[in-house]
Amino acid sequence: MNRGVVEVFPGGTAALDELLQTTRPLRVKLGVDPTRPDLHLGHMVALNKLRQFQDLGHRAVLIIGDFTALIGDPTGRSEARPRLTPQEVAHNAQTYLDQASKVLDSDPARLEIRRNSEWLASLDLSKIIDLLATMTTQQMLAKEGFRERYNQQQPIHLHEFLYPLMQGYDSVAIQADIELGGTDQKFNLAVGRDLQVHYQQPPQLCLLVPLLVGLDGVKKMSKSVGNYVGLTDSPLLMYQKLQSVPDNLLETYFNLLTTVDVTTLPPDGRARQKQLAFTLTALLHGEEAAHQAQQDALNLALGKTTQLEQIPEFSLAAVNFPIRLTQLLKQAQLCPSTSEAQRQIQAGGIRLAGEKQDQELTFTEASGLVGTVVQVGKKKSVRLVP
RNA sequence: GGGUCGGUGCCCGAGUGGUUAAUGGGGGCGGACUGUAAAUCCGCUGGCUCUGCCUACGUUGGUUCAAAUCCAACCCGGCCCA
Numbered sequence: 001m002n003r004g005v006v007e008v009f010p011g012g013t014a015a016l017d018e019l020l021q022t023t024r025p026l027r028v029k030l031g032v033d034p035t036r037p038d039l040h041l042g043h044m045v046a047l048n049k050l051r052q053f054q055d056l057g058h059r060a061v062l063i064i065g066d067f068t069a070l071i072g073d074p075t076g077r078s079e080a081r082p083r084l085t086p087q088e089v090a091h092n093a094q095t096y097l098d099q100a101s102k103v104l105d106s107d108p109a110r111l112e113i114r115r116n117s118e119w120l121a122s123l124d125l126s127k128i129i130d131l132l133a134t135m136t137t138q139q140m141l142a143k144e145g146f147r148e149r150y151n152q153q154q155p156i157h158l159h160e161f162l163y164p165l166m167q168g169y170d171s172v173a174i175q176a177d178i179e180l181g182g183t184d185q186k187f188n189l190a191v192g193r194d195l196q197v198h199y200q201q202p203p204q205l206c207l208l209v210p211l212l213v214g215l216d217g218v219k220k221m222s223k224s225v226g227n228y229v230g231l232t233d234s235p236l237l238m239y240q241k242l243q244s245v246p247d248n249l250l251e252t253y254f255n256l257l258t259t260v261d262v263t264t265l266p267p268d269g270r271a272r273q274k275q276l277a278f279t280l281t282a283l284l285h286g287e288e289a290a291h292q293a294q295q296d297a298l299n300l301a302l303g304k305t306t307q308l309e310q311i312p313e314f315s316l317a318a319v320n321f322p323i324r325l326t327q328l329l330k331q332a333q334l335c336p337s338t339s340e341a342q343r344q345i346q347a348g349g350i351r352l353a354g355e356k357q358d359q360e361l362t363f364t365e366a367s368g369l370v371g372t373v374v375q376v377g378k379k380k381s382v383r384l385v386p
Numbered sequence: 387g388g389g390u391c392g393g394u395g396c397c398c399g400a401g402u403g404g405u406u407a408a409u410g411g412g413g414g415c416g417g418a419c420u421g422u423a424a425a426u427c428c429g430c431u432g433g434c435u436c437u438g439c440c441u442a443c444g445u446u447g448g449u450u451c452a453a454a455u456c457c458a459a460c461c462c463g464g465c466c467c468a
Binding site for chain 2: 153154155216217226240243244245246247248249250268269270271273297300301324326327337338339340342343344346347348349350360376377378379
C-alpha cells in the first residue's frame with residue numbers, strides 16, 4: 001500500500017496503517033476535473049492507488065469535477081486556465097468514466113461516482129461567503145503557483161481563489177475519510193481537512209502520490225504538453241510511445257504503473273523498454289493486442305509494411321483523384337497541413353510502402369495505392385484501403 | 387476612477403515607416419548515428435485549390451505610395467495612487 005506513496009499527512013504512514021485497522025469500509029476520495037477528453041498514465045498513478053483501496057474492501061468515491069472544471073485548477077499554472085463550456089465538460093466527463101473503468105473495480109458496492117455540480121452548483125452567495133471566510137488572502141498566496149504569479153506580477157483572478165475551497169468542500173459533501181492526490185495537490189487536500197473541521201466532520205487523511213514525468217523526461221505528463229500516453233491510445237500507439245520512454249524513467253514507470261518488481265528487470269535498457277511497453281499495453285488492452293502491437297512496431301521499424309496487423313486504416317473512398325501527395329498526407333491526418341506535409345517530404349520523413357519519398361507527386365487513381373502503408377517519421381503511419 | 391508601463395509567431399523575446407512570414411533562444415518535428423533511449427551533427431518550424439496566392443505583430447478605424455513600427459478609439463494586463 002505504501003508503494004509509490006510520497007507522503008501521508010498528518011501522521012505519516014503510521015496514521016494510514018492505523019486508519020486501515022478500522023473495520024468499516026473507508027470512503028476514499030479521488031477527484032478529476034474533466035478539462036480534457038482523455039485520461040492518461042499520469043491519472044493512472046492515483047487510480048491504481050484507489051484500486052488498491054477497493055481491493056481491500058473500501059469504497060472509492062470518484063469525483064468528476066464537472067463544476068470545478070469550469071474554473072480550472074490553478075495548481076501548477078502560470079496563468080488562468082481557459083474556461084470550458086458546460087457542453088465540453090459534460091462530454092469529457094462521460095469519456096472519463098469509460099476510461100477510469102479500465103483501472104477501477106466498477107462494482108457499485110466499491111465504487112461511487114459523483115459529480116461535484118451536485119452540491120457546488122446550488123451554493124448560494126451566503127454559503128460562498130462562509131467558505132471564503134475560512135481562509136485569508138495570505139494563506140491563499142502561500143500556495144505555490146499563486147505565490148510565484150504574485151511575485152512575478154502575473155495576473156491572478158479572484159475566481160481562482162475559489163478553486164481550492166470548492167475542491168475542499170467536495171470532501172465535506174462526500175464525507176471523505178481519505179483523499180488521494182498528486183503531490184501538487186497538497187494545498188488543496190489540506191484545505192479539505194480544514195473545511196471538514198469547519199463543518200464539524202472528522203478531517204480526512206491525505207495521501208500524496210508522485211506526479212508522473214512525461215515522455216519528454218522533464219515535465220509532468222500532460223495532454224497539453226503532448227508528452228502523454230492516453231489510456232485510450234490504440235495498442236500500437238501506446239506500445240510505440242512506451243518503448244521509447246527515456247531510460248532514466250523506466251524504473252519509475254514500472255513502480256508507479258505496474259506491479260512488476262523492478263529488481264527482476266533485465267539489465268539491458270532496450271529490453272526494459274520493451275517489457276514496459278508490453279506490460280502496460282497488455283494491462284490496458286489485453287495480452288493479445290499487446291503481442292500484435294509489439295510485432296507491428298517491429299515490422300514498421302524494419303519497413304515490412306505488408307505484414308502489419310493493426311495499424312490505422314485510411315479509406316480512399318472519400319478522396320478525389322487526382323490528388324497530390326501533400327494533400328493525401330493531410331487528409332489522412334498524418335500531417336496537420338499541406339505545408340507541413342511539404343516540409344516533411346523535403347526533410348525525407350515520408351515513406352510509401354517502406355520507400356523514402358522525397359519529392360511531391362500526384363496520384364491519378366486509387367488503384368495503385370490500395371494496401372500501401374504511408375509513414376511519417378517513425379511513429380505515424382496508416383494503411384490505405386479502398 | 388487617476389497616473390504610468392505594456393500586449394509580437396507554440397513559449398520567451400528582438401524589432402520603432404520601406405527588400406523579407408518578421409533577428410535570436412527555448413520547445414517541437416524530420417534526417418544521420420544509436421537501442422525507436424541518451425549524447426552529437428544537419429535541416430525545418432503561418433496557411434492554401436502552390437512555378438503563384440492569402441493571412442499574420444491585442445481589436446477597430448485612420449494617416450501614407452508603403453505600418454508590427456505613426457495617430458485615434460476601444461479591449462486586456464502589471465505597477466503606483468485613490
